[in-house]
Amino acid sequence: MDLMIDVQGLRKAYGDGDLILKDVSVTFAPGEFVTILGLSGAGKSTFLRCLNRLIEPSGGSISVPRAILEDASRGAGAGEMVDLAKASARELRLWRRRVGMIFQQFNLVKRMSVLDNVLSGTLGEANLFASIFRSFPKAERERALRNLDRVGLLDQAYQRADTLSGGQQQRVAIARALMQRPKVILADEPVASLDPKLSVQVLDTLKRVAEEDGITVLVSLHVLDLAKTYGDRIIGFQGGRIVFDGKPEALSDNEVERIYFREGYEHAPATQRTTAHV
Amino acid sequence: MLQQPSEPRLTSEATLPPSESRLPQPPRQGWKGWMVGVLLAFILGWSFGGVQFDFKELINGAPQMLDMFQRSIPPDISTLTDPERYSVPEELAVKDLLLPVPLEGDLGELKERWWRNTFPNTVLGATIQTIQMAVAGTFIATIIAFPIGFLAARNTSPSPILYHIIKLSVNFLRTIPDFAAGLILIAAIGLGPFAGTLALAFHTTTVLVKLFSEAIENIDPGVVEAVTATGARYPQVVSFAVVPQVIPDFISFVLYRFETNIRAATVLGLIGAGGIGLIMNSDFRMFQYPQAAMSVIVLIVLVMLVDYLSARLRRLVI
Numbered sequence: 001m002d003l004m005i006d007v008q009g010l011r012k013a014y015g016d017g018d019l020i021l022k023d024v025s026v027t028f029a030p031g032e033f034v035t036i037l038g039l040s041g042a043g044k045s046t047f048l049r050c051l052n053r054l055i056e057p058s059g060g061s062i063s064v065p066r067a068i069l070e071d072a073s074r075g076a077g078a079g080e081m082v083d084l085a086k087a088s089a090r091e092l093r094l095w096r097r098r099v100g101m102i103f104q105q106f107n108l109v110k111r112m113s114v115l116d117n118v119l120s121g122t123l124g125e126a127n128l129f130a131s132i133f134r135s136f137p138k139a140e141r142e143r144a145l146r147n148l149d150r151v152g153l154l155d156q157a158y159q160r161a162d163t164l165s166g167g168q169q170q171r172v173a174i175a176r177a178l179m180q181r182p183k184v185i186l187a188d189e190p191v192a193s194l195d196p197k198l199s200v201q202v203l204d205t206l207k208r209v210a211e212e213d214g215i216t217v218l219v220s221l222h223v224l225d226l227a228k229t230y231g232d233r234i235i236g237f238q239g240g241r242i243v244f245d246g247k248p249e250a251l252s253d254n255e256v257e258r259i260y261f262r263e264g265y266e267h268a269p270a271t272q273r274t275t276a277h278v
Numbered sequence: 279m280l281q282q283p284s285e286p287r288l289t290s291e292a293t294l295p296p297s298e299s300r301l302p303q304p305p306r307q308g309w310k311g312w313m314v315g316v317l318l319a320f321i322l323g324w325s326f327g328g329v330q331f332d333f334k335e336l337i338n339g340a341p342q343m344l345d346m347f348q349r350s351i352p353p354d355i356s357t358l359t360d361p362e363r364y365s366v367p368e369e370l371a372v373k374d375l376l377l378p379v380p381l382e383g384d385l386g387e388l389k390e391r392w393w394r395n396t397f398p399n400t401v402l403g404a405t406i407q408t409i410q411m412a413v414a415g416t417f418i419a420t421i422i423a424f425p426i427g428f429l430a431a432r433n434t435s436p437s438p439i440l441y442h443i444i445k446l447s448v449n450f451l452r453t454i455p456d457f458a459a460g461l462i463l464i465a466a467i468g469l470g471p472f473a474g475t476l477a478l479a480f481h482t483t484t485v486l487v488k489l490f491s492e493a494i495e496n497i498d499p500g501v502v503e504a505v506t507a508t509g510a511r512y513p514q515v516v517s518f519a520v521v522p523q524v525i526p527d528f529i530s531f532v533l534y535r536f537e538t539n540i541r542a543a544t545v546l547g548l549i550g551a552g553g554i555g556l557i558m559n560s561d562f563r564m565f566q567y568p569q570a571a572m573s574v575i576v577l578i579v580l581v582m583l584v585d586y587l588s589a590r591l592r593r594l595v596i
């Protein structure tokens with residue numbers, strides 16, 4: 001079977017604290033749209049951030065195809081996998097280039113134009129010197145406009161990002177991710193700050209572009225209905241472990257109970273972010 | 279008849295018990311308040327004693343102050359308006375002096391000498407020189423402090439060791455006041471506005487590094503995370519995620535330091551570093567109170583003008 005991400009025995013603890021991820025093993029195939037369910041602190045955000053090593057795992061392995069890092073066509077070095085936990089800084093950057101990430105708080109640069117925000121998705125491949133001064137090749141600018149068109153925001157390209165509504169900002173973030181020609185998109189609670197109508201809009205957009213480009217998408221959500229509607233597959237996190245992994249139809253009330261209300265649930269330490277380190 | 283609500287136990291204001299004993303009480307800390315009060319009184323008494331605070335002397339000195347005030351009225355406006363003061367060389371027309379056209383031979387030399395030596399000794403010229411000192415000093419400081427600010431911020435410094443070294447040394451250098459730096463620089467490179475400008479630049483750099491680095495540490499980390507996640511390299515993350523967030527703060531800090539530097543440049547004049555402060559000082563020492571008063575008025579107008587303009591500028595940019 002084709003593998004996009006192969007996670008084995010993943011563990012994460014902050015400092016000497018409790019494990020926030022306890023021995024997580026799971027695999028993802030190319031093109032899957034996976035929704036991740038769980039309470040706050042269940043480990044969803046940490047899990048997603050381990051997959052592009054925005055958070056350093058404490059143990060275990062995360063293997064991804066070397067072909068993606070090298071942009072090689074299928075067949076060249078077929079099947080060879082790279083363990084991200086042991087990857088070099090360069091290999092990590094090559095992987096990050098192909099992994100789009102979408103955040104609850106959108107994380108756009110508010111004072112920059114929508115177009116420049118979208119173009120920031122190409123930074124991994126852009127000329128270092130030119131890009132520092134916001135100078136991008138014409139072809140990339142056109143690609144950015146096309147991607148804005150795909151998320152329905154072409155007319156807003158030259159507006160400042162903070163003049164857009166929350167739903168629009170999240171679609172800009174999707175366009176930014178698309179600029180990476182991603183193989184994988186990690187979306188961490190992308191609709192938690194949006195009302196139900198905008199949530200559906202954003203998830204529809206995400207699902208559509210993912211299908212068009214054959215992108216593997218991992219979305220964490222805490223609304224059960226949304227997770228069932230959009231996921232080809234649902235993964236349930238509880239207390240740092242995967243307690244459900246299957247088709248939406250297989251998610252019985254009993255299983256939902258296990259994800260959300262299992263006894264002995266303890267609040268995980270809220271130490272995920274302090275100051276971001278560049 | 280209406281039924282009682284099924285849960286009459288729900289407390290409403292009317293059902294609070296008459297005695298407040300069951301309500302949570304705010305924590306008492308009376309003795310702490312007293313301690314702080316006593317300590318404060320002690321410190322105040324100690325400080326006033328130390329400075330030999332004496333109302334009697336203030337009252338005794340009042341007539342002299344009044345006398346000085348009377349002697350400086352009316353301020354001598356001629357220091358500003360009298361053409362004699364500007365001692366324009368006979369060979370040169372005013373327009374030749376002001377227009378930036380090069381003049382040949384002796385005339386050119388004469389013109390340059392007037393700009394360098396004569397004009398800065400007039401009230402107007404000295405005021406302009408003070409502004410120039412503040413502009414140049416603030417500019418140099420901004421250029422130097424900008425890159426250092428990123429090294430001195432915990433979240434953008436390439437290495438924790440570098441961060442600590444820079445933070446420590448900048449904190450140390452900041453304790454040197456600008457007039458102390460001025461005294462050292464005047465001793466080294468001589469009297470004049472250049473030493474004053476370097477002194478301003480030096481102190482302003484240390485202050486701006488602190489302000490810049492604190493602004494950088496307060497940015498939204500989410501944007502940094504997002505740009506890092508695209509596979510961007512360090513300079514790109516700084517350029518895209520950090521700089522746009524801190525630019526408004528930076529501009530505001532630089533304008534504020536410019537205002538401060540106008541005042542600081544005046545004080546530096548008192549120790550011989552050129553500008554309006556120098557003129558004011560020599561007028562006072564020669565008991566030319568009307569002239570000194572005029573310089574004070576010019577300074578007040580200048581400071582108010584700069585405050586007003588930089589407030590306008592700040593609103594424009596941000």
